[in-house]
Amino acid sequence: VAQWRERRRRERAGRALTDSVHALFEGRFAQSLKSASRAYEIGDEASVAALVAARAAHALHDEQRYREWLGHAAEQSAKQGARDDVALLMTEAELAVEGRRFDEAGARLASLREAGHRHIAMLRLEASVASALGRWEELVATVRQLRKHKALTEEQAAPMLRRAHVERMRELAGDGAALGAYWKQIPTNELQDRGLIERVLPLLARVGHGELARKQVERLLDERWDSDLARQYAWCAVGEGDIRACLQKAESWLPQQARDAGLLFSLGQLCINAQLWGKAQSYLESSIQHGATVEAYLALAHLLESLERRDEAQGHYRAAAELVAGGQKSRLALLPA
Numbered sequence: 001v002a003q004w005r006e007r008r009r010r011e012r013a014g015r016a017l018t019d020s021v022h023a024l025f026e027g028r029f030a031q032s033l034k035s036a037s038r039a040y041e042i043g044d045e046a047s048v049a050a051l052v053a054a055r056a057a058h059a060l061h062d063e064q065r066y067r068e069w070l071g072h073a074a075e076q077s078a079k080q081g082a083r084d085d086v087a088l089l090m091t092e093a094e095l096a097v098e099g100r101r102f103d104e105a106g107a108r109l110a111s112l113r114e115a116g117h118r119h120i121a122m123l124r125l126e127a128s129v130a131s132a133l134g135r136w137e138e139l140v141a142t143v144r145q146l147r148k149h150k151a152l153t154e155e156q157a158a159p160m161l162r163r164a165h166v167e168r169m170r171e172l173a174g175d176g177a178a179l180g181a182y183w184k185q186i187p188t189n190e191l192q193d194r195g196l197i198e199r200v201l202p203l204l205a206r207v208g209h210g211e212l213a214r215k216q217v218e219r220l221l222d223e224r225w226d227s228d229l230a231r232q233y234a235w236c237a238v239g240e241g242d243i244r245a246c247l248q249k250a251e252s253w254l255p256q257q258a259r260d261a262g263l264l265f266s267l268g269q270l271c272i273n274a275q276l277w278g279k280a281q282s283y284l285e286s287s288i289q290h291g292a293t294v295e296a297y298l299a300l301a302h303l304l305e306s307l308e309r310r311d312e313a314q315g316h317y318r319a320a321a322e323l324v325a326g327g328q329k330s331r332l333a334l335l336p337a
Contacts, residue, residue, distance in 0.1 A: 013042045020052045024059075032056040033065070040072065047076035051091050058095045066095075086117060093125050102132040120151045127160065136168035162196045169203050176207035183212055191216050194229055205235035211242050218249060225253075231262035234269035243273045261291030265299070272303060294320045 020035035036053035040046050050073035057066040070092060077085045089108045096105035106129045112122055123146050130139035143160045146152040152160075165186060172179040183204060191197065197217060204210050214236035221230060230253070237246040247270045250263060257263045264287035271280035284300040287293075301316035 013039050013045070016042070017045055017049055017052070020049065020056070024052060024056055027059075029056045029059040033060065047073055047079075047087070050076055051087060054091060055095065058099070086112065086115075090121065090125075093122075097125055097128050097132075100132070102129050105129050106133065120146070120149055123149075123151065131160070131163070134167065136164040136171070139164040140168070158193050159195075161190055162193055162199070165190070165196055166199045169200050173203055173206065176209060179204065179207055180209045180212060183209070192220070194220055194226055198229055198232060201232050201235045205238075208238055210235045211238045214242070214246065221253065225257060225260075227260050227262035229262075230257070230260060231265050233263075233266040234273070237270055237273055243270060246270055247274060259290045261287045261293070261296070264290065265293070265296050268296075268299060268303075272299070277303065277307060292319070292323065294323050297323065 016035045016039035020032045020039055023029070023032035023035060033053050033056035036049045036056060040049035040053065050069050054066055054069035054073060057069055070088070073088050073091070077088045089112050093105045093108035093112070096102070096108065105125065109122060109126055109129060123142055127139060127142045127146065130136070130142055140161060143152065143157050143164070147154070147157040169179055169182060172182055183200070197213060197220065201210065201213050201217070204213055217229060217233055217236055220226065221233070230250075233246065233250060237243040247267070250267050250270060253263055254267070264283050268280045268283035268287060271277075271283060280303055281300065284296055284303065287296045288300065297316045297320035301313040301320065304310070304313040304316065
């Protein structure tokens with residue numbers, strides 16, 4: 001009789017635990033919590049039942065019962081050993097990320113790292129925490145590991161790496177040496193991201209390191225033309241020698257891209273830097289003709305004003321203002337100094 005009763009108890013507990021998991025996956029969180037509570041009371045898998053109940057309570061936004069069930073899970077974990085401790089910490093970290101309690105999630109993940117754990121689900125959580133807390137170098141390292149283990153495709157990893165690199169370089173924007181050093185340690189395959197180059201090139205130029213990206217920009221434009229990237233090519237010119245070399249390279253693209261507004265704008269900027277006023281005006285006017293932008297109108301207006309042709313400059317200022325009023329976004333932040 002005792003054996004029969006024990007078998008029945010185990011069967012009821014197993015059914016209750018199975019029902020709780022099914023209900024959790026189906027989104028019936030109240031039923032999942034009820035079944036998990038029953039499984040916890042009568043079964044041998046109390047730690048698992050407590051974790052399922054905690055997840056269901058969290059999905060119901062019931063903070064009190066969520067914390068209570070985590071407490072029950074911690075008690076069972078202390079009795080049953082390290083495997084259950086990992087499950088508890090992962091559950092706490094995952095639910096903390098879902099609840100946007102990133103500091104709490106980071107603390108649980110740190111405990112797992114100290115115990116030597118480093119699996120894919122944990123890496124994914126670490127990437128979310130690093131992104132939310134602005135730990136950009138940590139995010140880069142984590143995304144690279146996920147990509148290495150094929151847990152992220154190149155297409156999935158690229159925007160995450162782009163954001164991390166851009167944000168970290170913005171943090172270093174006041175330190176030219178540190179910014180240049182950071183750029184140099186970015187792997188070549190990650191520098192194939194044109195979106196990354198477009199965003200960080202102005203940062204490099206502002207601290208006098210635009211030439212560091214010059215060869216990469218030229219290589220990307222030679223491989224496949226990109227008008228937006230060409231528009232920023234003037235950032236690559238720093239000293240007098242760079243300006244002449246960049247001007248020569250940009251003009252070599254001109255026969256194939258004679259109507260490209262981005263390239264013509266960049267040529268105008270390079271000519272301004274080289275003090276070739278007439279050519280600069282001609283290139284900027286052509287850029288406006290083939291694709292008027294706020295920055296092209298402003299660059300031409302500034303040029304004419306510096307040449308004391310203020311009446312003509314005012315006309316281009318007005319044209320820029322009309323574009324802004326019409327909804328075109330200005331890229332003043334991208335204008336070379």
